[in-house]
Amino acid sequence: MSKKILFQILSCLIISISSIHVLAQSTQRERLSLDKGWLFHQGGIPFPIIRGQGQTYATSKAGSATGAAAPNYDDNKWPRLNLPHDWAVEMPFDSKENVAQGYRKRGYGWYRRSFKLSPDDRGKYIELQFDGIATNATIWFNGSVVHRSWSGYTSSYIDITQLAKYGDDVNIVAVKVDAEAHEGWWYEGAGIYRHTWLVKCAPVHIVTDGVFANPVKMDENSWLIPAEITLENSGTATADATIEFTLYDKKGNKVAQAQTKASVSPLQQSTASIQLPVQKPVLWTLENPELYYAKTTILQKDAVVDEVITKCGFRTIAFTADSGFYLNGKHVKIKGVCNHQDHAGVGVAVPDALWEFRLRKLKEMGVNAYRCAHHAPAAEFLEACDSLGILVIDENRNFNVSPEYIRQLEWMVRRDRNHPSIILWSVFNEEPMQGTEQGYEMVRKMGAVVKALDTTRPVTAAMNGGLFAPVNVSKAVDVVGFNYQMQSYDRFHKENPAMKMTSSEDVSAFEVRGEYVTDRSRHIMSSYDKENAIWGSTHRAGWKAVAERQFLAGCFVWTGFDYRGEPTPFTWPSASSFFGIMDLCGFPKTAYWIHQAQWREDINVLQLVPHWTWPRDSIGKNIRVMALSNADSVKILLNGKMIGGQKVDQYEMNTFQIPYQPGKLEAIGYKKGKEVSRFKTETTGAPVALQLIADRKTLANDGHDAMPITVQALDSKGRAVPTANIPVEFEISGGGKIIGLGNGNPNSHEAEKGNKEVYSMDWHK
Numbered sequence: 001m002s003k004k005i006l007f008q009i010l011s012c013l014i015i016s017i018s019s020i021h022v023l024a025q026s027t028q029r030e031r032l033s034l035d036k037g038w039l040f041h042q043g044g045i046p047f048p049i050i051r052g053q054g055q056t057y058a059t060s061k062a063g064s065a066t067g068a069a070a071p072n073y074d075d076n077k078w079p080r081l082n083l084p085h086d087w088a089v090e091m092p093f094d095s096k097e098n099v100a101q102g103y104r105k106r107g108y109g110w111y112r113r114s115f116k117l118s119p120d121d122r123g124k125y126i127e128l129q130f131d132g133i134a135t136n137a138t139i140w141f142n143g144s145v146v147h148r149s150w151s152g153y154t155s156s157y158i159d160i161t162q163l164a165k166y167g168d169d170v171n172i173v174a175v176k177v178d179a180e181a182h183e184g185w186w187y188e189g190a191g192i193y194r195h196t197w198l199v200k201c202a203p204v205h206i207v208t209d210g211v212f213a214n215p216v217k218m219d220e221n222s223w224l225i226p227a228e229i230t231l232e233n234s235g236t237a238t239a240d241a242t243i244e245f246t247l248y249d250k251k252g253n254k255v256a257q258a259q260t261k262a263s264v265s266p267l268q269q270s271t272a273s274i275q276l277p278v279q280k281p282v283l284w285t286l287e288n289p290e291l292y293y294a295k296t297t298i299l300q301k302d303a304v305v306d307e308v309i310t311k312c313g314f315r316t317i318a319f320t321a322d323s324g325f326y327l328n329g330k331h332v333k334i335k336g337v338c339n340h341q342d343h344a345g346v347g348v349a350v351p352d353a354l355w356e357f358r359l360r361k362l363k364e365m366g367v368n369a370y371r372c373a374h375h376a377p378a379a380e381f382l383e384a385c386d387s388l389g390i391l392v393i394d395e396n397r398n399f400n401v402s403p404e405y406i407r408q409l410e411w412m413v414r415r416d417r418n419h420p421s422i423i424l425w426s427v428f429n430e431e432p433m434q435g436t437e438q439g440y441e442m443v444r445k446m447g448a449v450v451k452a453l454d455t456t457r458p459v460t461a462a463m464n465g466g467l468f469a470p471v472n473v474s475k476a477v478d479v480v481g482f483n484y485q486m487q488s489y490d491r492f493h494k495e496n497p498a499m500k501m502t503s504s505e506d507v508s509a510f511e512v513r514g515e516y517v518t519d520r521s522r523h524i525m526s527s528y529d530k531e532n533a534i535w536g537s538t539h540r541a542g543w544k545a546v547a548e549r550q551f552l553a554g555c556f557v558w559t560g561f562d563y564r565g566e567p568t569p570f571t572w573p574s575a576s577s578f579f580g581i582m583d584l585c586g587f588p589k590t591a592y593w594i595h596q597a598q599w600r601e602d603i604n605v606l607q608l609v610p611h612w613t614w615p616r617d618s619i620g621k622n623i624r625v626m627a628l629s630n631a632d633s634v635k636i637l638l639n640g641k642m643i644g645g646q647k648v649d650q651y652e653m654n655t656f657q658i659p660y661q662p663g664k665l666e667a668i669g670y671k672k673g674k675e676v677s678r679f680k681t682e683t684t685g686a687p688v689a690l691q692l693i694a695d696r697k698t699l700a701n702d703g704h705d706a707m708p709i710t711v712q713a714l715d716s717k718g719r720a721v722p723t724a725n726i727p728v729e730f731e732i733s734g735g736g737k738i739i740g741l742g743n744g745n746p747n748s749h750e751a752e753k754g755n756k757e758v759y760s761m762d763w764h765k
């Protein structure tokens with residue numbers, strides 16, 4: 001394995017666990033985080049066997065759940081924890097477990113939590129929200145089953161108004177998690193891994209995800225927000241309300257306002273429309289992702305009873321059949337990556353701040369688009385894409401048109417349709433029925449479900465076959481997604497010149513960070529962009545095929561980051577993927593600089609690989625050096641002596657064979673004959689010190705914020721030693737908490753949660 005010692009600690013400050021933390025509060029609406037103070041039991045808990053007539057009768061009634069679902073169940077000894085939580089990432093690697101899930105035991109688990117409601121809350125509408133539980137879950141509230149969740153990627157919004165208790169009476173939530181079930185062929189984690197909320201509103205309130213505020217362009221300077229607002233009334237009498245819809249810019253200046261009236265019968269919903277014209281807004285672009293804030297205010301007799309803020313952005317999107325994708329009328333070649341959602345140290349329980357970190361790394365590389373493979377992401381992820389200016393394919397998980405799965409698809413579109421970042425709805429990934437009449441009909445139906453909620457974005461499906469079958473899914477979508485179909489791009493375009501096309505997945509190449517010799521017996525893949533899955537290609541070939549075809553909107557490389565599970569082409573002891581452009585921690589592999597050189601036009605990119613710290617017996621032997629650059633030409637110098645120069649090949653990049661001599665290897669990049677970039681790498685000495693590099697200067701002391709800290713070994717001259725391989729122990733004092741550790745090595749079995757007090761990772765094991 002690599003001799004690098006770039007570790008990453010995710011450090012998170014915690015504050016004392018108070019009851020419930022108020023995150024936002026309008027006149028009556030409260031959205032309270034329920035993330036703190038859950039009790040957890042790992043493993044199944046059998047329900048008591050019920051036999052007698054009387055007992056059977058009694059336990060069949062509302063509020064009479066038994067076993068660990070019962071309100072009075074003794075959970076005293078259960079450990080307390082805060083969400084987000086993924087118990088699978090705490091499990092040891094085990095060859096008997098499922099390779100696809102990263103050789104981690106998942107199984108069953110239980111969570112319980114209590115909370116009190118003030119007598120003042122009586123009469124309010126009360127909702128429990130779970131943003132994501134892996135994988136299936138049953139939820140009880142005060143002894144009644146209130147929800148069954150059939151997907152780890154769909155949120156659960158549960159109306160508990162009628163069952164809630166007030167004052168000294170304690171409310172009990174019990175959740176049984178079935179993570180034996182799987183929905184994907186990648187690591188899915190286990191447990192309540194996204195946020196949980198308690199929402200309190202006035203009886204007349206906006207339903208969750210009940211504001212649709214997606215601006216559409218009317219003519220050159222005029223835009224319209226055709227807003228739709230869904231109200232609900234949990235009260236006892238018909239309510240008349242005024243809905244005020246106000247748009248603010250990012251500085252809080254009022255931009256436009258409109259209002260309408262609505263009437264909602266008791267225990268009914270009602271949807272109102274408001275047309276809000278907006279003149280000359282600042283556009284949402286990739287370079288300047290300007291966001292606006294739409295405030296929906298509900299008034300009854302002039303008193304504000306509810307208020308919701310919805311972010312939105314002004315932009316147009318268009319896919320064309322001959323020249324790809326346009327954002328605001330400007331051609332944009334999509335330079336995308338696919339990703340799963342787990343990260344080093346934390347599994348799928350990703351702190352919100354890490355989304356920003358991961359997206360920032362991708363954007364630095366030149367990525368402008370992200371495909372959520374193969375399911376809807378966390379809401380906080382989409383917020384980050386909106387504010388960083390990254391385009392998104394939002395993808396549905398289950399290809400199924402039965403009522404429950406249609407409900408899941410509708411949930412995704414309803415929750416996400418205000419995000420300017422989203423440019424495509426994907427209804428599936430590589431479904432075997434894609435070339436059949438049944439597949440076509442299913443996609444036709446799912447497309448209609450999406451269009452009933454959002455006509456502004458095209459529907460796609462990621463196809464890896466069936467494209468030329470007489471009846472196939474390509475005919476039921478707006479944009480055809482191609483997974484690993486390089487050989488079919490031209491034929492399909494020729495036979496279907498009016499169809500819009502994008503690669504939805506490509507490449508699937510293998511690299512291990514810091515390794516430059518492939519040794520399959522040790523599960524090592526070299527980082528020269530030479531190895532790839534048989535269905536895929538190298539990074540360079542994948543991009544060339546897309547870049548040279550104007551009719552293709554762009555690419556989505558599999559994958560931006562490594563992820564647990566799917567260690568193709570290997571199995572045990574490899575436990576995570578080799579596909580990432582970056583490893584599990586977000587450390588770049590060679591592919592990172594290849595893409596950066598090919599994708600970033602705004603900076604001069606120049607990087608040499610490999611490092612220049614080789615054993616003495618390498619002296620005189622040729623080392624294959626790759627120069628990754630967007631200059632016109634590059635020159636290489638070793639210890640000040642010119643070794644060679646080449647015209648830059650923007651697709652293949654440049655390779656030199658250089659006889660190894662310790663010292664300084666340098667590259668100089670030229671554009672139009674002028675030096676524009678320089679890069680150097682030096683032979684280092686032995687490691688003598690460790691350096692910790694924090695990703696940010698400050699961490700919010702709010703119990704939620706987190707950041708990665710990189711650890712690297714330095715030689716006596718303060719240079720990072722690329723071949724250092726030493727065990728490191730971590731300890732933290734003060735208010736912070738280490739929430740996970742990683743080294744990005746797909747073959748490592750070290751504990752990602754360390755060992756309680758002292759966190760240690762040893763690459764030698």
Ligand code: GAL
Nearest residue numbers: 429430483505508533558566
């Ligand atoms: C694709 C699939 C991905 C992943 C990838 C690995 O076919 O869509 O989820 O499995 O292969 O190469």
